[in-house]
Amino acid sequence: MIRFIDVYKNYENGTKALKGLSLTIEDGEFLFIVGPSGSGKSTVVKLITGEISPTEGRVIVNGYNMSTIKSREIPYMRRTLGVVFQDFRLIEKKTVYENVAFAMRAVGAPQRVIKKRVPYVLDLVGILHKARRRPDELAGGEQQRVAIARALVNNPNMIIADEPTGNLDPARSLELMMLLERINSLGTTVLVVTHEKELVDKFSKRVVAIDGGMIISDKTGGYYQYEK
């Protein structure tokens, strides 16, 4: 579960990115966070992943208080999350299999577990047949599937996808979103940060709209409503 309680975030350059934001994401939810550029969406993601700390207020991520978390605890907190980025962030020199297995090795998983788990996850995202390829041999949608497999492989409580469809065409974007919906149906909380209105509107999910560092709308079964 994730809780933001009256969170403020001021950057060193003077930008006030969040102004008293409060938000609760329950386990098992599928949630869109929407908003224009500079609205504070990315700050929300960075606060969840522990890249930055709140200036004021409390952020609780799967039981970890992000204001008081010790730096040595951050890796263990991050293991409860799976992050997917717009630019995929795959290691070009490693194969698809290695890119995913690498995430398991990074948390100290034994080889026999890796051998079982990686093919399973690659199959789940529909990319097992390209396990031996390198990322630059794959199309954008396929690369994003690898990124999702990597995010999923350590069995996190939550997947955070930051503009996951930003580099994909509409058809691939829809496929990807359906994949995330399927992952959510298997019990993983999914948080998608996006500004793609059409895509959000195709799914009847909870939509939290942020603008100017504040929540301006939070509706379940909603559309990209804050524009209306």
Added chain:
Amino acid sequence: MKSKRVNIKYFISEGVKNIFLHGFMSIAAIGVIAACLLVTGSFTLIARNIDAVIESIEEQNEIMVYIDETLGEEEAQNVAVKITAIDNVKSVEFISKEKALKNFKDKLDEYSYILDGFENSDENPLRHGFRIRMKDIAMHAETVDALQKIPEIASTNSRQDISQKLIQVRRVVNAISMALLIMLGAVSVFIIANTVKLTTFTRREEIAIMKMVGATDGFITFPFVVEGLVLGEIGAVLAFFCQWGVYSYITKVLSDGIGMLDIIPFADFSWQLIGIFAIIGVIVGAGGSAVAIRKFLKV
């Protein structure tokens, strides 16, 4: 326990695998480490040779003492005990007056006939004496003073001025060697540090991904340290063999050209050199990687 074993195996295999995966950067790092070691090593060997030459000249700087002529050969020989008791005396060689005469005649060569008739012990005007070598020529004056205090010694003869000159030359050579060595060392550290930083910089994305999936700093750092260690050691071994080749070649050229030149054979310091290279390889390779990666761990 098992998990630790798995980790160590992973660190080593990942470290070695990464060397091949990032072939170009690995070759660059090895090349830079080897080149820096080779340049610094070559200079050190040159300095060692100059030092050895000065040392051998120093060794030839000796003090001659002459024994009171009233003493017989056996009594004169016994003075050696008193001479060797002096701290700075390295070796003592007794030269009987007969031998001194012979040496004198040898030196006179074709004019040696002028000494004919002095062979008889009673007629020999020379004295028994000792050729003394010092441990440290900087203590020349003190040694002569101590020798002059021995009552049986009638006179001393030595070239203190040469000793002073040699000491000066050695000081200058040592100062220049040290300054150049420090300069070369500093330049090498700078170049190697930047190469390691560059190698790590190209992998910052990989490090960021590892951080994001929850890898601990130690888990991220160790394969880099192993990689740096292997690269540093390969660089050290490469530098050693290049040094060997270059030194042997130069030695051969110099001995063929100027036969008299007494160059220290490579074998005399090969173990010392590989040891030093190996230690530097570990420090710059493993240490450099560990330091360089810290910057990228702050994600």
